[in-house]
Amino acid sequence: MEYDVQSIPVNQSNHAAQLTQLLQAEFSLQRHGGKAAFPLYFDAAQNTNDASVSQRATSAAIASDNNDAVLLATQLWLEQDPKAAQAYPVRLQALLVDEQTKIAQELLTQCKKEGIALDFLPDFVDQNIRNNRIMGQLQTLLASKDLKDDVFVQTAKIHLDFAEGQYTSILQRIENILVQSSDKEAEALIVIKAFSLQQVGQNTLAQQTLEAGEQKYPNSQRIFANLLDIMIENQQSDAAIEKFHSAQLPLYLRQQIGLSIGQRLLQQGSTKQTIKFMSTLPRQGGLGYQINFVLANALHDNGQLDSALNTLSNVYGGLSWNASELVVKWLYNAKQPERINSIILQRTTNDNEPGHVIGVVDLHLQKQRKDLAYELLNQSLAALSDTDAIRYRRAIMHDQDGNGQAAISDLKILVEQHPNDASYLNALGYTIMVRTPDNMKEAIKLIEKAYALDPKDPAIIDSLGWAHYLQGDVAQANQLLSEAWSLMKDAEIGAHYGEVLWVMEDTDGAYDVWQRALEINDQLPTLRQTLQRYAPEMLTEAKDKQ
Template identity: 25%
Template sequence: MRELMSLSPLFLAMSLALPGCSTLTAGAPLAVQQPVAPAEAQQPNIRTQTPEQLAHTRAEIEKNPIYLIMAGELEGQADHLTQSADFYYAAAQNSDEVAILARAAQITLIAKRYDLAFKTAQRWVQQAPSSDKAAATLTVSALQLDNFPAADQALTQWLHRAGTNDTAVFNELGAYLDKNVPQALAIRYTDHLAQQFPNVVAAQLIVAKLELKFGRTQTAINAARQIIALDPSNETAYDILIVAMSQAGDQTGLIDALKLANRQFPNTDRYTTGLIEAYVRAGNAHQAGKLIEALLRKPIKDPAQLRNLALFSLQIERPTLAQKALLKLEKIPGQRNLAQLLLGRLAAQANQLNVAIKHFNHIAPTSDHYAEARILMAAAYAQSDDMTGALQSLDIALAAPIDVADKQRLTLAKAGLLQSQGLDQESLTLLTEAATLWPGTADIQLQRAMLLLKLNRSIEARDALRQVIEEDPNNAAALNALGFTLADEHINLNEAEQLVQKALTLEPDNAAYLDSLGWVYYRQGKLSEAAETLQQAFKLTPDPEIGAHWGIVLWHQNKPDEAKAIWQRALGLNPNLPVLQEAVKKFAPELLLNVPETDQ
């Protein structure tokens, strides 16, 4: 009994089902036992096995495919894939059942035991010669073993079983190569496929797609061209060729590929639109214009295409063509408001301000473009020196039943408009009311803080910026603004540096933030770091304020000639900038003599 107790429950359960191990005789009726006196009680007649017999029984069970499969499933459920593969492989070795062979091949393949998968798949193919899944498993397991001859032989069998549906075979093989094979091996076998099946469209198509995904544009181009030679009507091949040419940066090859596709598929507008874009990028405005004119003579129902045509027309400086595209867009259901917005922008660019205002005014308050249109309308009125009209256009919109985000955008626009007219106090009142109405709106708080700084109310400005940062610790604009303000006022310089450094962590290539950091370094007396940082900022964005700061640092480094050269460049960008004017007047006033009197 001790020997039985040492066995696993699974082993014990199966052993009791084997001949010679049952406690009941098969087929014997159950007799009702008569009660006997306790003294005459009988001992149960349980047959036990010797250790040798138990060892034999265990060995017999461990050869049983059912036991091996159950053990494999239990190991698999425990994520012990290697052990699961071993059990399933052993089950397959002891069985000719196709279902067991198929399951064993699947498990060994998943477990990446490719040697076992290959051997199992070989037996599966023998037992089920018409199974395409068996041939597929044999192909990929041979491939994983880097055994290309065996993979080729299995692939030939797979294709034979698939009959005329070779596309499905190559698609499945391509997906496996893409997702399950190490890229170096996948690239080698993809090149091998290209050589083995040079005249099979389905094979070359998979080669082209994989090569494109692997970033091997030239081999993708070669495969795409081969497909087009074999099947000139294969649209996918043209798409691959176009994408590969674009990724390779071959502008001439891209144009040739698009022209080829356009000739083969003259009614496929995306090829024509792509060719127009390629001509625009190549600077061939004449050919782009001709194609746009040709397209606009046709009925176009795709809004995106019409928007693209309008954009391309503007890029080649053909506003009349852009207008034609937008007038067509306006006639498409659901596109009228967008068309009016774009027509208004077009008129404003042409300085036809009254026309622009009319277009913007046609946009319904229910449109997603309403707030933007009203802001642009206000700008057009302001450009026409009609501030009353500008403010009224915004007030009408603010009174309309629009969502909160649009009301906030309009409020910011109105505050900016008031500031542009020198009405700083009115702007501050508006922003303070908005900040009370929408306390969690960072943009409003930021604009209010900047205005407070302009009005020399820095304590309130710093409080507003700290409030923004408290609500959003990763607001880079607020971090930078507070850091620069502290540095400019020469207080809490360590905190200022930390704030600006954090802003740069969020936006490392922001020239304004680099300018702030350079100014912090200057205030800390770190002139070398300041000059290096400001030089980097000015290189990213040649801004006159950055130039003013950089010149000040250079001057304090005893480099007056370099400082003057930078200030001269900055004056050329904006001679009226107050911070620049102040620096030049203090250190090199003679530079202002060369600035035209009207610009001072």
């Protein structure tokens, strides 16, 4: 990508002008973000020949999420200061994103020649562990003959092999690397060695490795946590718990490591021990919900359903829906589904999240308990303040059950409250059109208003196209439904579009669209009714394939 770095003139002989430009760049960064600020910083960096300005340009490039800009800025930065250690990992990342592996290899060689340690490489591997494209290039880079004797390269290769599960290979090489490593790298390597031993079935030696590591690095939280984990796996849970309680840990680590212990105990089926241990952990702080979630599962597995439900009542945050889902699962399994709605309604009120109601309604329907689904919807509409999504869900249920008037009543309330909401206008217009066709003019007026508000919504385009079809304007219907189908492959749109194609005697086209619609949702009533009228053999074929 080319940047017009001359867009703002700079008088290179005028220090005041350069300062003014830097201030403009800083102002632009703060007010408009990295994308706007980068050209200003880059121009200033060229004119001042100041590596610190190039570093600022690099930061702006990163903030703009523009890899080309990062490459430009880091190149200039290193030209001005080849010993700028911070620039190398940033440029390496940008080069690998751009798949310039050869240049990346030259960069690492340059780094070594400048006398800068490649100590960033192990962390670099860990940071890109989920990026397969970069990890593949790292394999090539770390195999370079020019770099093979570097201890940080060897350490990075251990990290890379660890990510790929090459445990035997790691164990064959790691001792020699450990001897050469700094304390920072050694801690990580000890954990990698122990885990690798564990993976090849040498649990006792793995534990001994961590115990030796703890003696050498008594303040290593990473070694401590992994040691407790393997002690539990080696059937030494009492000793691990005692060791945990004896440690002087800050609150966040006490929660974090304690949570890991509880999960491990629960996986082993030690429910009573899990309950006893998890009950000792502090709830205040960031992991309180997670702790209660594990404790609730342990209580349930121990046959204490009411205690488990009571504990789940204190689980919100990122696990809020998971907790609501467990309430439903446990009570259905206990054949007590009638208890679900009151609990979910309370959770919805506490969490101010109507999505709980919608989700549980769907779970009720999966269990063929439509009565409980309607009950929850009705109770929620009476008890909650934010009910739009809930009312809309009830309207859909009414419509699916053939109760068009009830669906229309709910949708009219939504439209009255949100007269410019295109989705609600469209839903009301479409429902009136198909459920009460005598009110076609009212329906079309609503759909046309929705279309004026959002002419790119495929659902609205579908409704308008279907309205034209029902009024006999097949050509306009075909144009609109073709557009809707191209925007979104939806089974209902497919049902409508296929019917229009059929009427236009494009039977092959209709079959193709209907076949795709069946693949999307072969249970959709609208689609099945359409096929029953025009191509019932397709329903038979779909059933045979099942």
